[in-house]
Amino acid sequence: MAKPAPKAASKPAPKTAAKPAPKAASKPAAKPARGKSVESDEDFALRSLQMAHEDNKRFDASDEQLLHFYEQMLLIRRFEERAGQLYGLGLIGGFCHLYIGQEAVAVGLQSALTEGLDSVITGYRDHGHMLAYGIDPNVIMAELTGRQAGISKGKGGSMHMFSTEHRFYGGHGIVGAQVPLGGGLALAHKYREDGGLCLAYFGDGAANQGQVYETFNMAALWNLPIVFVIENNGYAMGTAVKRSSAETEFYRRGTAFRIPGMDVNGMDVLEVRAAAEIAFAHVREGKGPVLMELNTYRYRGHSMSDPGKYRTREEVQDQREHNDPIERIKKELAERGKTEDEIKAIDKAIRARVAEAADFAENSPEPDPAELYTDVLVESY
Numbered sequence: 001m002a003k004p005a006p007k008a009a010s011k012p013a014p015k016t017a018a019k020p021a022p023k024a025a026s027k028p029a030a031k032p033a034r035g036k037s038v039e040s041d042e043d044f045a046l047r048s049l050q051m052a053h054e055d056n057k058r059f060d061a062s063d064e065q066l067l068h069f070y071e072q073m074l075l076i077r078r079f080e081e082r083a084g085q086l087y088g089l090g091l092i093g094g095f096c097h098l099y100i101g102q103e104a105v106a107v108g109l110q111s112a113l114t115e116g117l118d119s120v121i122t123g124y125r126d127h128g129h130m131l132a133y134g135i136d137p138n139v140i141m142a143e144l145t146g147r148q149a150g151i152s153k154g155k156g157g158s159m160h161m162f163s164t165e166h167r168f169y170g171g172h173g174i175v176g177a178q179v180p181l182g183g184g185l186a187l188a189h190k191y192r193e194d195g196g197l198c199l200a201y202f203g204d205g206a207a208n209q210g211q212v213y214e215t216f217n218m219a220a221l222w223n224l225p226i227v228f229v230i231e232n233n234g235y236a237m238g239t240a241v242k243r244s245s246a247e248t249e250f251y252r253r254g255t256a257f258r259i260p261g262m263d264v265n266g267m268d269v270l271e272v273r274a275a276a277e278i279a280f281a282h283v284r285e286g287k288g289p290v291l292m293e294l295n296t297y298r299y300r301g302h303s304m305s306d307p308g309k310y311r312t313r314e315e316v317q318d319q320r321e322h323n324d325p326i327e328r329i330k331k332e333l334a335e336r337g338k339t340e341d342e343i344k345a346i347d348k349a350i351r352a353r354v355a356e357a358a359d360f361a362e363n364s365p366e367p368d369p370a371e372l373y374t375d376v377l378v379e380s381y
């Protein structure tokens with residue numbers, strides 16, 4: 001086939017507002033430096049949110065807010081550790097994907113949402129996102145253990161938890177499927193003119209799926225209020241990002257659809273929160289979607305059945321020792337005058353809260369067998 005004639009030079013003006021003053025592109029410390037290509041003016045405009053983030057890197061949290069972030073992240077960590085134990089004891093069946101290491105992402109982002117208005121959707125690694133939304137740990141643990149009192153009546157398990165009350169729309173086991181569903185949630189916000197936005201999380205592996213880019217196109221075309229969040233934890237099951245992805249700078253993946261990207265250190269809750277403020281303001285002003293790449297790291301295996309042969313123990317240990325999101329904030333609390341005893345008391349209270357959730361779950365009845373026939377689509381439609 002003959003090559004199409006070259007396109008006319010005129011392109012529509014970039015969607016983003018005024019071009020910010022030129023600035024040397026600096027990379028967040030969390031990610032090793034990689035080759036940068038020369039940018040056109042349009043690419044440059046698409047980086048305006050990233051530049052705003054670089055100018056305002058960390059959220060200026062009050063003592064109270066910092067403490068709250070710490071408590072939420074610690075709750076997720078301890079909850080997930082306990083879930084891992086319950087899995088080992090055979091009390092949790094099926095799949096179970098832990099969020100340990102990634103806590104700052106859900107806590108930093110969701111703390112900037114308006115609960116009950118904005119909607120959230122994610123994949124199967126979803127316990128942390130629910131806890132970050134303040135959903136009762138008892139009903140999450142009960143769901144993990146397949147009990148009637150669980151948030152999906154014990155029939156969803158680890159990967160399929162919902163709370164429409166909180167506008168939390170799952171919990172999805174099919175990699176990438178939550179992205180177009182998130183596009184639909186964003187369309188609903190726009191259609192209803194309710195002022196809400198959708199936060200749609202997905203992984204670095206999911207980011208290579210076609211349906212993600214179809215959604216990017218429609219979201220940009222229809223100017224939908226959606227924030228796409230790529231949780232880049234370095235691996236998709238046992239496959240490292242550099243082995244699966246031609247473009248490993250995921251925040252640039254929206255450029256072809258004129259979606260501005262942000263490259264964020266997902267191991268620092270204050271950086272995540274600061275970036276969230278910029279991204280959410282952009283979307284709420286009706287300027288269309290934003291793509292955020294949150295650079296993070298999962299400490300545990302992909303799921304409970306992962307032997308973890310694809311990385312070294314030293315690599316994991318290095319992240320735990322030098323980049324841990326909870327230790328980072330613990331240190332800051334100490335610098336702000338919290339004593340060791342006060343910090344220990346918080347830890348104790350959170351352990352007690354998680355123990356209570358585990359007891360609640362273990363002592364709750366399983367669903368009645370008749371429940372097999374409820375909440376199931378049996379008719380043709």
Ligand SMILES: Cc1ncc(C[n+]2csc(CCOP(=O)(O)OP(=O)(O)O)c2C)c(N)n1
Nearest residue numbers: 125173174175203204205206233235236237
């Ligand atoms: C459509 C589809 N393909 C394959 C799988 C099997 N699978 C489950 S998780 C996963 C890797 C996804 O990795 P990533 O998106 O990086 O998310 P992470 O687990 O790191 O949070 C794969 C291939 C699936 N569940 N759905």
Ligand SMILES: [Mg+2]
Nearest residue numbers: 203204235236
């Ligand atoms: Mg991943």
